[in-house]
Amino acid sequence: MPKCIIDGREVEFTPGKNIIEVAKEVGISIPFFCYHPGLSVVAQCRMCAVEIEKMPKLQTACSTVPTEGMVIKTKSDRVLQAQKATMEFLLINHPLDCPICDKAGECDLQDNSFGFGDAYSRYTEERRTYMDLDMGPVIKKNMNRCIHCTRCIRFGDEIAGIREMVAVQRGNNTEITTSDGRALETDYAGNYADICPTGSLTLHDFRFKKRVWFLTKTATVCEGCSRGCNIDLHHDAGVIQRCTPRENLAINKYWICDEGRFNFHYVNDESRITDPVLVEAGHLNSVEWASGLDQARKLMAGKKALVLLGSDLTQEEGKLLKEFFPKHLPNAQVFHFGTPGVSDSKSDADADKILKRKSKTANLHGMESLGFKPFEKAPAGCEVALVIRGGRAVVPALNGLRAIGIGVFQKEHAKDFSVILPGASFAEKDGTVVNFAGHEQKVARAITPPGQSKLLPEVLMMWINQKAVGAA
């Protein structure tokens, strides 16, 4: 591999990678705003200026690729002065009110200002101001905080496939906005907030809900479709506050769709059933686990059962159930279910040109690989149904069968069930899911199951171990 010299260190590099990336690999970080590895390079913010021997002017590290023997300085006096100057320029019109800005704590502008800027401002002229804009249900814009990096414009253009963010006016009056001030149309809009290096574009869903430094991040996998996008769940005190994409170049690059991003809301939703309940004449009566289980077993006793397993369950849960049924419910007819119209992996396909898949559960391909068959309709003679699901699989019509549910259910599900035993959502358990391309990925437990909810192995253990009441 060819070599260049960065800050006096000999560094091997892959030809074609820019200086920012090459330097990053050896732990030298060059500050930047407009550069984003997933977007085209525009060299507009000028923050990444570096000194290169034999070149009279400073060069932007984002738009320059090293060549053999190139001598690059990222911390020379000229570079430090240029960084200081760029920070000053970016801040003269930026409000200096970090304490009331929702981006504080994870703001590139704040971080780079602290790292490379001056503590004092020499600016005494009037600051430029703009009107705020509500860009639809997902994003709120505060243009005063914008530093014109144009990442959002490029994201729309190059990733979301829709040129909805534009620059209007020019020079100092340039405004970054949606065309004609319309609401955003893309269903990947949440990414605009992620890539915005300042508090200019924020999520309606998250802004001013929680200071980011109180949040704990758990790296996990989205359960929204069979893509299995890598995500971080941000939570505090057992409550998930937001979900952001986590880089995985093989699967989702740097992005997630809005459906996946906002999917977590059911986890802490009030309508989630978190106690064992018996449903009687439409009323939900919370009971102890023991009575819930008793009632469930009583209903199942000696009957031919239809068992439906959500393809939102993990591989581990699937394997456990595969062993469980022949032993403990030998009469059961077991199928998997998930997305209406997408019963098996053959009918799963890309749902758009970006990330979304047709299967709206994460583990369709995994459940299939365990040998479970897709559910089409209940075989003749079934007298009772047992539905085990996470939070995503859509419960099919049970045609009046008395039903028992184990897993994540909302109050609206209750009318179709006699007993519901609360289980864990994807955010509350560890496990593995297999995406459409066969990638096995780890789902990680971010929070504890709420209320009386229990993990599936525990539920099954109780089912087996409690004194059987007319067991099959």
Added chain:
Amino acid sequence: MQNQNETLFIQHFNEKARPLDYYLKQMSGYSAAKKALGMSVDDIISEVKKSNLRGRGGAGFPTGVKWGFIPKQSAKPKYLVCNADESEPGTFKDRDIMRYTPHLLIEGMVIGAYAIGAHVGYIYIRGEYTREAKLLQQAIDEAYENGYLGKNILGSGFNFDLTVHRGAGAYICGEETGLLNSLEGKRGEPRVKPPFPAQAGAFGGPTIVNNVETLAAIPFIVNKGGDWFAKLGKLEKSGGTRLFGVSGHVKKPGLYELPAGGVTLRQLIYDHCHGILDDRKLKAVIPGGSSAPVLTADEIDVVVDIEPMMKIGTMLGSAGVMVVHEGTCVVRLLKRITKFYAHESCGQCTPCREGCRWMEDILHRIEDGHGREQDLNLLLEVADNINGKTLCALGDAAAGPVTSFVKKFRADFEAHIRGGKCPNA
């Protein structure tokens, strides 16, 4: 005084010269194109290299060398683009070429296109030049009718289509990549270089962008040879004649055509332009369009050409010379210049977007009587933080005047700040 007959351009600068008929009879029109279409591409480029023709738009890059950058083979179509945006304040030479001798430009473009292997050309013309755009179009129509444009030009088998594209009034579209973006229908914002237009320009194809005066010189070079053209110039590296647009406080402002490197600024102002208006004292000269760093009255014994000007810290640029006499408020002048660049900044890169307006605001304050002692150093530092650190040359264009005015006329600025008003007022 120059002999008008020796000029390439100016002797033809009148309404009579415009029709094709005049061009054919009086200027041996399209004979160069005929000759060139029978020459090898390498021979043409080598003649242009020999001619020492340097870009007349402002950067002064050798035209033949630029043409040589175009790859011979290209998967994408190549383009020849004429930069007729002429938006640098103080510059008004291309306008006369286009309105009086449009066929000279068209012929130059036919030859240039042939030399680089382009079959499509564009003349990107300044939006305000509505009349010139119309006249150019008429000339292009004439050329099409007579077989000088279109298919099989002059029976050579070479095809070339030429389109006039009007700008929408942005200085930044005179920057060649800003121009190309605008031509493509995008925002007129300069692109990151590399890639340079010769590699990937208009619509991604290899593209040469040349100034009007540059292309209009090509027929002379082809007809009379590169050596002949080179000898018209009086300096080693600069061939041909140059059009100087002189404006401001001189007795005879206007367009002058003189041998490249053939006169000093003093000769231009005092001999050719008959001296300063009302015989007042000279205060300052902006020698190459408003972006050129200003010169004081003591600095005008300099040959008006690329290297000599560079040596004393300014530039020849587009050779738009603006003369300023005593009694003019330089603070106000600089504020006006800076306002122009702040207004014309495209806004994509940080130093130019933020810095130009900041400088304008400070200057506005000083002129308004609210200047502070520290403002002058602040101005110099802001200019220095812009200079050389922007994505395109507009930042340098804005910083150069500020740095030079404040350094060279510091006393005037200080008097403004201390007195709270213009001492001349």
